[in-house]
Amino acid sequence: MVETEDLIKKLSKENKKVKCLSPKSILWKIILVFSLIIIALLMTISRSDLNDIVTMPMMLAELLFALATGLLSAVAASWLSTPDVKQQKWVVWLPFIPFSLLCILVIHNIIMIPMELLNSGDDSIHCITITYSLALIPAIALIILLKLNANTHSTLFSVMSVMSVAAFSYFCSRLICYKDNIEHLLIWHYIPVLLLAIVAAIIGSKLLRWK
Amino acid sequence: MKKTLLDEKIKLALNGDEKAYSDFLTEVSVILRAYLAKKIFQSDDREDVLQEILLSIHKARHTYDGIRPVKPWIMAIANYRVNDYLRVYYKKKDNEVTDFDSIASFFEQDVTNSNNFSELESIVNTLPEKQKKIVYMMKIEGYSVKEVSTAMGMSESAIKVSAHRSYKLLKQKLEKLESEC
Numbered sequence: 001m002v003e004t005e006d007l008i009k010k011l012s013k014e015n016k017k018v019k020c021l022s023p024k025s026i027l028w029k030i031i032l033v034f035s036l037i038i039i040a041l042l043m044t045i046s047r048s049d050l051n052d053i054v055t056m057p058m059m060l061a062e063l064l065f066a067l068a069t070g071l072l073s074a075v076a077a078s079w080l081s082t083p084d085v086k087q088q089k090w091v092v093w094l095p096f097i098p099f100s101l102l103c104i105l106v107i108h109n110i111i112m113i114p115m116e117l118l119n120s121g122d123d124s125i126h127c128i129t130i131t132y133s134l135a136l137i138p139a140i141a142l143i144i145l146l147k148l149n150a151n152t153h154s155t156l157f158s159v160m161s162v163m164s165v166a167a168f169s170y171f172c173s174r175l176i177c178y179k180d181n182i183e184h185l186l187i188w189h190y191i192p193v194l195l196l197a198i199v200a201a202i203i204g205s206k207l208l209r210w211k
Numbered sequence: 212m213k214k215t216l217l218d219e220k221i222k223l224a225l226n227g228d229e230k231a232y233s234d235f236l237t238e239v240s241v242i243l244r245a246y247l248a249k250k251i252f253q254s255d256d257r258e259d260v261l262q263e264i265l266l267s268i269h270k271a272r273h274t275y276d277g278i279r280p281v282k283p284w285i286m287a288i289a290n291y292r293v294n295d296y297l298r299v300y301y302k303k304k305d306n307e308v309t310d311f312d313s314i315a316s317f318f319e320q321d322v323t324n325s326n327n328f329s330e331l332e333s334i335v336n337t338l339p340e341k342q343k344k345i346v347y348m349m350k351i352e353g354y355s356v357k358e359v360s361t362a363m364g365m366s367e368s369a370i371k372v373s374a375h376r377s378y379k380l381l382k383q384k385l386e387k388l389e390s391e392c
Contacts (some may be wrong), residue, residue, distance in 0.1 A: 007262050008236040020276045082274045084287040129262045150271035152291035189356035210271075210291070 023078035023086060026145045030074045033141040034168055037134065037173070047178040059180065062105055066171040067075060068098035073164035077142065080157040081149035085120050092156060102167075106190060113182045127188040135169035135196060143208065150210045158204030166197040212259060215282070222277045236265055242282075243289055250293050254367040256300075264292045334384045342377040 002010075020162050025190045042050075053059055072095035079091045151157040177189070217238055223231035243264055247257045267288050275284050335346055341363075348354045348362065356374075360367045 002262065004240055004258060004262055004265070005237075008233055008240065011236060011265065012229050012233035014269070015224060015229055018225045018273050020225070021273050021356060022276055039376065082284075083271055084279070084284040087279050132317040148290075149274050150267070152287050198337065203351055 021148055023082055023149070025147070026081065027078040029139070029145055030078065030142060030164075031071065033138055034070065034074070037137060037168075037172065040173055041134075041175055046089055046175050049178060054158075056180075058105070058109070059166045059174075063104065063171060063174060064165050065105060066100035066174070069095050069102055070164050070167035070171060071168065072098060073167060074142070074162045077146060077157060077160040077164055080153050080160055081146045081151050083150050083152045085153070092160070094158065099163065099167070109182050110186060124177075124179065124184060124188040126183045127173060127184075128192045130176055131169050131173040131189065131192050132196065134172045135165050138168055139165045139200070146208065148204070152210065154209040155205045159201050161208065162197050162200040162204055165200070166193050169193065169196075215280070218277075218281050221272075221275065221281045225272065225275070231269055236268070239268065239285055242264065242285070246289060247293070248285075251296065253300075255366045256296065260292060260296050263296070264289050267292055330388070334381060334388070337384065338377055338380060342373055342380070345370060345373050346377050346381070351386045 017034060053063070076092045076095055078084050079088060085092065139161075142165060146157070146161060170189065175183075177186075179188075217235065220231045220235040220238070224235050240261060243261050244257070247260055250297065251257050251260060253313075268285060271288060275281060335343060344363065345359060348359045349356070354362070356367050356370050359365075360370045363370070
């Protein structure tokens with residue numbers, strides 16, 4: 001076994017000038033990835049009635065809450081990628097504010113808007129494909145960027161990363177899909193995102209663990 | 212915010228100062244030894260965990276920006292590594308504690324009774340050589356763990372683990388013997 005004093009000597013010799021990788025710089029890179037995807041979507045395959053969204057306060061609120069959840073979860077994940085959470089643990093609670101509001105809004109929609117018979121013939125599998133495809137790029141970017149740091153709260157860290165990607169892909173899929181009826185949203189948007197989040201959080205807590 | 216000497220040293224170390232980094236790690240190891248003494252029961256493992264923490268600090272030093280206090284940053288890494296160690300430790304089935312009290316009654320029996328003594332001796336003799344010697348030294352000749360570890364050239368924790376395994380084995384054999392009678 002190596003003596004601790006010898007290890008200290010060895011590590012000291014290896015020490016060189018270190019460039020600090022701040023969570024803020026990681027966050028800006030994540031925001032850049034998110035923004036590029038949104039711009040690309042708006043310029044290519046976004047829904048044709050986007051201008052009308054301004055006249056639909058419920059949907060506007062839904063989009064804003066989803067985007068805020070995605071961004072604030074990215075902030076929390078970036079902060080959580082440092083061992084001491086930058087000594088600002090309150091940041092971890094931030095995404096739960098828009099996320100709770102989004103959940104309330106979704107539950108309100110499910111309860112208040114009468115659900116007609118589920119249209120089983122409605123082939124909207126492409127909504128799931130879009131949601132999952134849109135999650136892929138930010139998820140890879142997030143894993144690469146955040147793995148550069150050292151997290152000591154692997155479960156919370158993976159939950160935040162997953163929440164960020166899931167909220168972002170949900171937001172993007174709503175920009176693309178023109179169907180706003182609640183049964184469609186429930187089956188082809190909410191449930192796939194929820195399943196994605198659960199599976200990814202389980203895998204993520206192992207994958208994103210700092211060795 | 213009041214800056215400590217440790218904060219100053221890590222700042223210099225991040226700029227590539229070898230001496231400051233060495234001093235920083237030495238000072239950190241002093242703090243961590245005290246911390247680990249409270250957290251880890253196995254004295255032999257403490258030094259291993261300390262080295263793990265020092266390596267982790269070395270690997271993660273780019274996550275420290277030199278602005279916020281360094282001690283919470285160190286302790287967050289230390290906590291993480293200690294939890295890692297404890298998780299592995301409690302997972303190991305070998306570390307299951309076999310309480311000596313469970314077979315103590317057998318040792319407390321009338322050893323002057325030649326039948327009991329020879330019965331016990333024959334069971335102890337079936338143990339592997341090293342375990343037999345440890346049981347003899349600790350429970351028959353009355354040596355302490357430290358004395359046995361010195362005599363056998365093994366660490367104290369290794370002696371304890373070996374003794375526990377022996378007791379477990381003895382317990383099984385005694386129970387088997389009782390059930391046969």
